[in-house]
Amino acid sequence: MPGLRPPQIYAVHRADYGAIAELPWHQPLREWSEDLLGGLPRGISRHVVRFVEIGDEVLAIKETDDRQALREFDILGVLGNLAVPTVEPRAYITERTTAESAKLPGALITAYLDFSLPYRALFSRSLAEDTAGRLVDALAVLLARLHLVGFYWGDVSLSNTLFRRDADAYAAYVVDAETGELHDQLSNGQRQMDLRIARTNIAGDFLDLQAGGIIDPTIDPLAAGQRLFEAYNGLWAELTRVEEFSVNERWRIDERIRRLNDLGFDLGELTVTTDLDGVSLLVEPKVVEPNHHSRRLLRLTGIGANENQARTMLNDLDSHRSAPGYTGGAHGSGELPAELSEDEAAKAWLEEVYKPLIAAIPDNLTRKLEPGQIFYEFVEHRRVMSRARQRDIPTMEAIAYFIVDYLANLPDESRYVDTQKF
Numbered sequence: 099m100p101g102l103r104p105p106q107i108y109a110v111h112r113a114d115y116g117a118i119a120e121l122p123w124h125q126p127l128r129e130w131s132e133d134l135l136g137g138l139p140r141g142i143s144r145h146v147v148r149f150v151e152i153g154d155e156v157l158a159i160k161e162t163d164d165r166q167a168l169r170e171f172d173i174l175g176v177l178g179n180l181a182v183p184t185v186e187p188r189a190y191i192t193e194r195t196t197a198e199s200a201k202l203p204g205a206l207i208t209a210y211l212d213f214s215l216p217y218r219a220l221f222s223r224s225l226a227e228d229t230a231g232r233l234v235d236a237l238a239v240l241l242a243r244l245h246l247v248g249f250y251w252g253d254v255s256l257s258n259t260l261f262r263r264d265a266d267a268y269a270a271y272v273v274d275a276e277t278g279e280l281h282d283q284l285s286n287g288q289r290q291m292d293l294r295i296a297r298t299n300i301a302g303d304f305l306d307l308q309a310g311g312i313i314d315p316t317i318d319p320l321a322a323g324q325r326l327f328e329a330y331n332g333l334w335a336e337l338t339r340v341e342e343f344s345v346n347e348r349w350r351i352d353e354r355i356r357r358l359n360d361l362g363f364d365l366g367e368l369t370v371t372t373d374l375d376g377v378s379l380l381v382e383p384k385v386v387e388p389n390h391h392s393r394r395l396l397r398l399t400g401i402g403a404n405e406n407q408a409r410t411m412l413n414d415l416d417s418h419r420s421a422p423g424y425t426g427g428a429h430g431s432g433e434l435p436a437e438l439s440e441d442e443a444a445k446a447w448l449e450e451v452y453k454p455l456i457a458a459i460p461d462n463l464t465r466k467l468e469p470g471q472i473f474y475e476f477v478e479h480r481r482v483m484s485r486a487r488q489r490d491i492p493t494m495e496a497i498a499y500f501i502v503d504y505l506a507n508l509p510d511e512s513r514y515v516d517t518q519k520f
Contacts, residue, residue, distance in 0.1 A: 102197055108171075109189040109207075117152045118207065123194050126202060127161045149210060156210035157188060164192040164204035166276055171206055173249075173275045180247045181388065183240060184272040185211055185260065211271060213263070213468040213511050217256040217303065221312045230313070232267050234300065234322050238329035239362075240270035241292065242337065243388055250288045252277035255299035263467065263511075265406035265474040293330060297323035337363060340382045351381055358383075362405040364390045398444035401452070403470030410474045411452070418451055419443040451493055458497050465510040476500045 105123045109115040122130060127146045146161045162170070167190040174187040186209040194202035217233055237259055244251055251258075251272075258274035281288070297320075304319035336357060343350050355365055366385030387393075391408040395401055403411060455476055456469055467475065480496040491499075 103193075103195055103199070105194045106192045107189060108168075108191075110187065114152070114188060118189055118191075121150065123191060123205075124197050124202075126196075127159060127205070158185070158208045158210055160206045160208075161203040162206060162276065167192060167204035167206045170274075170276045173278050173280060174208065174272070176280060177244075177247070177249065177272060177275065182243055182247060182249070182272065183269060184275070185209060208273075211260050211262070211273075213471070214260040214271065215262075215511070216260060216273075218307065218310075218312065220261060221307055230304070230317065230322055231325060233261060233270075234326045235329050236261060236264075236268040236270040237296070237300075238326050238333060240272065241296065241326075241330055242333045244272070245284050245289050245292070245334070246337065246386060246388075248281040248283050250279045250281065250284055251275070251292055252279065252295065253299070254292055254296035256303040257299070262404065263471045264404035265410050265471070267406050269404045269406075289334075293327055296326055296330075300326055333361065336361060337386050338383060343381060354381065358386070359390050362390050362392075362409075363388050364393075398441065399448055399452070401470070403473075407470035407474050410477055411470070414451065414473075414477055415444060415447040418447050454493060455497050455500075458494075458501060459505070460501070463501065463505055466505055466508045467511055472505070475504065479504050 102124055104119070107115060107118055109118055127148055130148060148159050149156050150159060151157075171187045171190040174184055177184045178186060187206070188209050189207040191205040191207070194204060196202060220229060220233070233256060237254070237256065240259065241251065241254055253274070253276075258272070260271045260273045261268045262271070263269075300323040301319040304313065304317060304322050307313040308315050308317065308319070341350070341354065358365060364387040365383050366387045389405055389408075391412055392403055392405050395403055395408040395411055398415070399411075401408075401411065452473065455473060459472065466472070476497070479500045480491055483491050483496060483499060
């Protein structure tokens with residue numbers, strides 16, 4: 099448009115810049131043409147949020163003031179660098195004006211998180227029992243991870259979170275960090291304030307669902323907030339508490355580490371202090387690293403997966419490795435050598451189980467679930483089949499039944515299309 103002053107665009111990837119610049123930034127976001135917008139589900143927000151498709155990607159655009167767009171862009175980038183689950187910041191826009199030179203809000207652009215859904219979209223579907231509890235538990239884990247890296251959220255809620263399936267649980271991702279603050283370390287008061295905000299906001303989220311007739315009116319919204327409080331405090335204690343042991347109880351240190359591994363965390367460092375009499379050990383976790391199973395699976399196989407999905411794959415790998423009568427090679431090339439290393443076993447599992455499953459998925463079904471969740475659902479389907487038939491089901495037979503009887507009947511979740519106004 100001749101004479102129209104262009105906005106300032108700061109894009110992470112040079113390839114994004116041209117496509118972003120072509121969007122109608124001189125118009126308020128709520129007035130953008132429907133031709134530009136995707137019908138993806140969005141949660142409740144104090145800002146106008148829209149989705150646009152650029153090439154093969156979908157980007158989320160949120161209108162906010164110029165300073166806030168830059169601040170949230172930076173915070174999300176730092177959280178991503180700290181390996182906290184969050185949406186990926188791609189650009190921020192400032193100095194927007196209308197054709198008549200009236201000032202418009204700035205904008206933050208993030209990448210759409212494939213296979214993710216806001217909580218309202220999840221509750222609008224037919225879901226397993228205790229979905230509410232599992233979402234709250236996922237949010238408790240996310241909040242603990244944020245607090246470990248010194249992030250005070252300030253507006254903890256289901257509305258500011260996206261969820262992805264993670265085996266029989268959910269993984270939670272930060273989608274709105276505009277009220278957040280990064281510190282070297284949080285005080286107990288800051289953590290407790292976040293928890294109080296979380297309890298209030300979660301109760302509000304559930305009251306909103308009840309008002310919309312989406313969930314059973316008998317569900318207690320306050321109980322959901324209390325569940326987060328208890329889940330968070332239990333996890334935080336396990337991650338951070340200092341323990342004192344007798345010198346004859348060193349095995350309890352190993353138990354502590356195993357409990358943390360079961361929760362999906364590793365100890366990067368463990369401080370052990372002997373008292374003056376040399377009769378006790380003081381054990382204090384110094385660095386707690388998340389995604390224990392995900393990182394192990396990635397190291398062994400190169401597969402990226404959520405934590406519980408990775409746990410399922412590793413269990414299946416171990417089961418495959420120890421199966422009676424196991425023969426190495428995709429077509430049974432010989433007996434499994436007793437000295438087969440973990441890396442060799444992982445390679446065999448990839449070739450004989452994981453790759454055949456993924457390769458067998460027809461192109462029109464690949465958007466149903468992400469690969470890690472597909473594998474988890476396959477393992478569960480195979481287990482149910484084996485129990486019903488009272489025998490082990492060969493891999494290729496199990497794959498065929500899984501695709502036809504289960505996967506083909508699921509809705510697409512890669513980019514779940516909004517069929518309602520949430």
